[in-house]
Amino acid sequence: MNAVDSALAAARAQFAIAISFHIVLAAFTIGLANFLMVLEALWLWRGQRIYLDVYLYWLKVFALNVAVGTASGLILEYQFGLNWSRLSTQAGDILGPLMFYEVQAAFFLEAGFLGIMLFGMKKVGPRLHLFATCAVALGSLISAFWILSANSWMQTPAGYSLGANGRFIAESWWAIIFNPSFPYRLTHMTLAAFIGTATLVAGISAWQLLGERQNPRARLAYSMALWLIVVLTPVQILVGDLHGEHSLKVQPQKVAAIEGSWTRPADGEGEPLRLFALPDMAERRNHWEVAIPRVASLYLRHDLSGTIAALDEFPPEDIPPVPAVFFAFRVMVGLGLLMMGQGLVSVVLRWRHRLYAARWMLRGCVLMAPAGFLAMLSGWVVTEVGRQPFTVYGLMRTADSLSSVSRQQVIGATWTILAFYLVIFGVGLWVLLRLLREPPHEDEPGPQPTLADETGKS
Numbered sequence: 001m002n003a004v005d006s007a008l009a010a011a012r013a014q015f016a017i018a019i020s021f022h023i024v025l026a027a028f029t030i031g032l033a034n035f036l037m038v039l040e041a042l043w044l045w046r047g048q049r050i051y052l053d054v055y056l057y058w059l060k061v062f063a064l065n066v067a068v069g070t071a072s073g074l075i076l077e078y079q080f081g082l083n084w085s086r087l088s089t090q091a092g093d094i095l096g097p098l099m100f101y102e103v104q105a106a107f108f109l110e111a112g113f114l115g116i117m118l119f120g121m122k123k124v125g126p127r128l129h130l131f132a133t134c135a136v137a138l139g140s141l142i143s144a145f146w147i148l149s150a151n152s153w154m155q156t157p158a159g160y161s162l163g164a165n166g167r168f169i170a171e172s173w174w175a176i177i178f179n180p181s182f183p184y185r186l187t188h189m190t191l192a193a194f195i196g197t198a199t200l201v202a203g204i205s206a207w208q209l210l211g212e213r214q215n216p217r218a219r220l221a222y223s224m225a226l227w228l229i230v231v232l233t234p235v236q237i238l239v240g241d242l243h244g245e246h247s248l249k250v251q252p253q254k255v256a257a258i259e260g261s262w263t264r265p266a267d268g269e270g271e272p273l274r275l276f277a278l279p280d281m282a283e284r285r286n287h288w289e290v291a292i293p294r295v296a297s298l299y300l301r302h303d304l305s306g307t308i309a310a311l312d313e314f315p316p317e318d319i320p321p322v323p324a325v326f327f328a329f330r331v332m333v334g335l336g337l338l339m340m341g342q343g344l345v346s347v348v349l350r351w352r353h354r355l356y357a358a359r360w361m362l363r364g365c366v367l368m369a370p371a372g373f374l375a376m377l378s379g380w381v382v383t384e385v386g387r388q389p390f391t392v393y394g395l396m397r398t399a400d401s402l403s404s405v406s407r408q409q410v411i412g413a414t415w416t417i418l419a420f421y422l423v424i425f426g427v428g429l430w431v432l433l434r435l436l437r438e439p440p441h442e443d444e445p446g447p448q449p450t451l452a453d454e455t456g457k458s
Contacts, residue, residue: 008402010410011083014417016384018076021421023380024373025069030144030190031197032062033137035224036117040130049442054217057440058201061432063118068428075417083410087391087401091168094160094176095150102146110139141190148189152182154392155383156250168392180250184243185383191236192379196372198228199339203369206362208439217440219356222365226355230343237336241299248300251393252309253318254386257325259296260286264310270294271307275330279322284312320388328381335375342368 036055043051080088088095116124116132124132159175160168170176202225208218248255260274262285273295277286297306311319342365349355356362387393391401 006407007405007410008399010407010414011402011405012398014083014410014414015076015079017414017421018072018079018417019380019384020377021425022069022072022076024196024377025065025072026144027189027193027196027373027376028065028200029062029069030140030193032058032065033133033140034194035197035201036062037130037133037137038224040126040133044126044130050217050220053440053442054220057217058221059118060435064428064431064435066114068424071424072421075420082413083403083405084391084401085403087396090166090396090401091154091392094153094168094170097170098146098150098153098177102143102150106139106143106146109142110136113139144190144193145186148186149177149179149182152185153177153179155179155185155387156181157392157395166396168395181243181246184239184246187239188236188243188379189376191232191239192372192376194228195232195236195339196376198225198232199342199365199372200369201225202229202342202365203367204436205439206365207369208436209356210359210362210366212439213356215439215441217442221440223355226343226346226365229339230347233336233340233343237340240336244300248308251386253311253314253320254325254382255300256309256311256314257320257322257386258329258382259300259308260289260322260326261308261310262286263312264307268305269307270297270303270305271300272296274326277326279326281319281322284316318389320386325382325386328378328385332375332378332382335371335378338368339371339375342371 036058039051039055039058043049043055113132113135116129117136120132121129153176156179157168158179159170159172161171163169201221205218205222205225208215209222212218244255244258257279259271260277260279261271262279265271270293272291272293274286274289274291277289277291279286294304296308297304300306300308311322345361345364346355349358349361389397389399391398
């Protein structure tokens with residue numbers, strides 16, 4: 001490995017570390033902000049104190065998550081200038097405004113109302129406070145909109161022209177923002193944020209119910225989270241299928257890597273579903289392959305004899321790292337199926353009036369607590385590693401996006417970032433565990449409304 005390749009690998013590893021920390025916190029912010037919005041709306045609508053208690057309890061978790069997430073996001077932003085300055089130079093006319101819109105429209109919206117949401121209930125009253133909560137929830141979704149628009153443009157570039165020295169120049173902002181893969185990625189990621197939050201809330205509430213089974217507030221959070229899993233996991237699977245069909249059209253190498261398909265099957269044989277294999281990049285084949293004939297043709301082509309472009313049909317230098325994409329996809333799908341099973345089991349237990357009594361289900365939900373975010377991270381690996389060796393797909397290679405930095409410089413910065421993250425996340429995790437040690441109780445401490453007659457008591 002030469003010096004350039006070594007520096008590139010180090011820079012990619014650094015970015016992967018930074019984004020892996022930040023994306024979980026950002027997704028939890030999106031999911032938890034909308035969960036709080038629903039809780040406060042139910043409190044005002046039904047006039048039952050139990051919703052306010054659960055709201056105040058999870059509001060403390062939300063505040064902690066925002067604080068830690070903001071710290072992790074700052075480091076991520078700096079990497080574009082430090083490690084990926086050539087990408088910033090070549091594609092800055094497009095990516096720069098999209099990132100600015102995210103800050104201008106979303107960050108200020110969230111930050112402007114966050115103070116009211118956290119501390120203003122005594123000052124502004126319940127209805128205006130609900131408006132602030134809705135603004136923060138909306139701001140989190142707008143932030144996701146712009147970030148995913150920028151990322152999707154790098155996956156499926158549109159609305160541009162190439163100027164001097166290969167710089168990307170914006171020609172149609174409508175085509176840039178609503179590029180071909182954007183609707184699929186926005187929907188898929190938003191659902192992932194909601195489902196990840198639901199599995200985490202369900203797991204934490206189940207853990208609390210194992211120690212205090214009759215706690216009605218822990219039961220409420222547990223029940224709401226499981227209902228969300230029941231409703232959204234089938235929708236996510238459908239969206240994922242549509243996203244995969246679109247990726248087959250615009251990024252066939254990625255889909256071939258997902259399937260571990262090195263050679264196209266003979267006519268009429270169809271594409272097998274490879275449950276397990278060890279892809280070998282050097283020999284361009286799979287070892288220890290376990291496959292079910294024709295099944296992949298059914299979900300890829302909706303035809304038992306259909307095939308896809310295989311990896312040997314593309315230049316070797318344009319093929320992504322197959323093992324990472326292959327295994328990450330199977331982790332994502334496996335966890336998704338487990339979460340759908342979790343939701344179906346909860347429906348059966350509700351019908352049998354054993355949802356809160358089944359301790360094996362409570363323990364299972366505790367184990368499944370990180371499943372949604374682990375599936376999301378696996379999906380992110382599929383998306384980003386599957387795009388390689390390009391940053392702007394088909395137009396700009398990752399190696400051409402790197403700054404003039406040495407491997408030693410990148411590794412030194414990486415250790416500094418890791419140390420910072422360990423401190424920030426270590427303190428954040430310690431505070432979080434202290435917050436979650438006790439389940440929510442009646443008259444949960446926190447900012448109280450000034451107009452109690454508007455809401456009533458349960």
